[in-house]
Structure formats: structure tokens, C-alpha cells
Amino acid sequence: MSRVIEQLRARRPATATLVGAALVIAGFLLASVSWWFFILAGAGACGPGLLRELGVLKDKDEFQRRAAHRAGYHAFLATGFFGFVLVALVRATTGELKNPAELTTLMLAMLWLTWLLSSLLTYWGARKASTRLLLGFGAAWLAFALADAGPRPLGWLMASLPALPFFALAALAWRWPRVAGALMVLIAAAMYWFFGYWSNDRMGGLIVNTGVALLLCGPLLGCGTALLSLRREDAPAGAH
């Protein structure tokens, strides 16, 4: 028992990370009171990293710092390219920014989600990160579906079905990573085709398509590509 507690303590996130997460949640919740509180979320998301860069916090080892720096570069590439597309679109067409808050939120989400995905893939490796991400996807889908299904058990059963492919893919990613990787890329493409659209309002279309790509397809595409590029020796015995 004490060994289990010791292991849990060893794998507990850093205190600064926990405080940062609490600030992010508080910032999001209090934003409904006043948007000024959203700055709290910014402090939570960027504060620990800033303190680490300033040398005040020394709670990460060199591999963790390298994963964070590499992820920062990936986030710069993804968001930077999106920024260039956006400027081109605004300058080349008569599209005007009807809701700049939506666009800035989208760019912020792209920056942060790319950073998160990349740092998890570097830190945990493709197999572990993909498995955990798929389990998270499945659990989130299941929770939303169950909350929406009402009190009937048959409704729960039907609502939980869309989560099953994610759990199956998680198991597959562990045993046969390349097969799972190919399936994830295909599912990401199918999701984009199913949920994305290109409206008459180009700016609106861009926001929706990028949002869909970011939240639904991006994690699957990123993990799928990482699994497909796994070296043979990284895959488990019997893996393809």
C-alpha cells in the first residue's frame, strides 16, 4: 500500500502545474462574471513556464524542458502559418473581421493545443500519448452522450456506442501502433469532412473549419502521424 502511495506521489504533477491548472479553471469560470478574470487563465497557462524560463522555478528536468521548448517551436509553426493565411485572406478579399474575439480565441487555442499535443507526444512517446488521448476522447464523448441520453438504460447503451471506437483504437494503438495510426488519420479526415463546412462567409467558414480541425481532427491526426512514423524497434513484439 505504501509503495502504491509512493508511486502515486512520484507521478503527481508538479505543484506549479496544479496551481496553473486551478488558475486556468478559475479564469474560465469567472469569465462569465467579468472577462477581466480571463487574465487569470493566461497567468495559469503561461505563468509556470515564464517562471521556469526566468530560472525562478526549477521543477522540471532537462528532458521535460526540451519537450516544452520543442512544443513551443511546433506551436509557433502551426499558429504562425495560420496567421499568414489569415492576413492573406483578410487583405486579398473584402472579408471583414465581424468578430475579432472569435479569431483571437481560435489562435490562442491553436497555440496552446499544438503546444500541449506536441509536448505530450515528445514526453510520453507516440504510443503512450496516443493511448491516453484516445481514452480521454472516448471518456469525454461518453460523458457528453450519457448526460444527453436521459434516464433510460437503453438510451445509455445507444449513447455510449460512439465512444467504443475510441476505446478500441486505444487498445489497438498499444498493440499495433501503425494500424491504429493509419485508422486515426482516416478517422480525422472523415471527421473533417463530416463536421467541417465552407460557408458563403469566408471568415466564418475559416473559423468553423479551423475549430473543427483543431479540436476534433488535430489530436487524431497528430497522434496518428506520430504512430505511423514509429520506428520498428519502438513498436511492441508482433506489432506491424
Place this chain on the structure above:
Amino acid sequence: MDENIHNEVRRHRFACGEMTQEQLARRVGVSRQTIIAIEKGSYNPSVALALRIARAFGARVEDVFRLDESEGGNDVPRD
């Protein structure tokens, strides 16, 4: 992996009384995931960490890490 560095961390761990990754990580002051990444060859440690790992095994650093000279690696970056 940027450089072709071969490591014998896993072999040394087992030679040192089947030391676990967690124990080695604690001894050299890094996370267990860092040891996993080093063993898999997906991360090359700094000289300081390589020295600490070698010291934890009571070995020389070149016994634990060595350049894999069978593959390329002589590419010189251009200015």
C-alpha cells in the same frame, strides 16, 4: 533521434541488482519518463546527466554511452 548514440542503460540497470527505472531516476534527479526516453534512444542526455547516470552505475560514461559509428553522423551543419 538526432545523433547516433547507443546506450547500455538498461543492461547496467539489471547488472546493478535489477535497479528499477524509478530508482535510477530518483538517484540521478530526473523523472522516470526521462530514463525511459534515454533507454529507448529517443533522447540523448546532456553530458552532466550522462555523467550522473554513469556514476550511479559505478561505471565510466563511455561504458554506458557510445557513438554508434556504423551509421553516418559526420554531416557538418552549414553556416
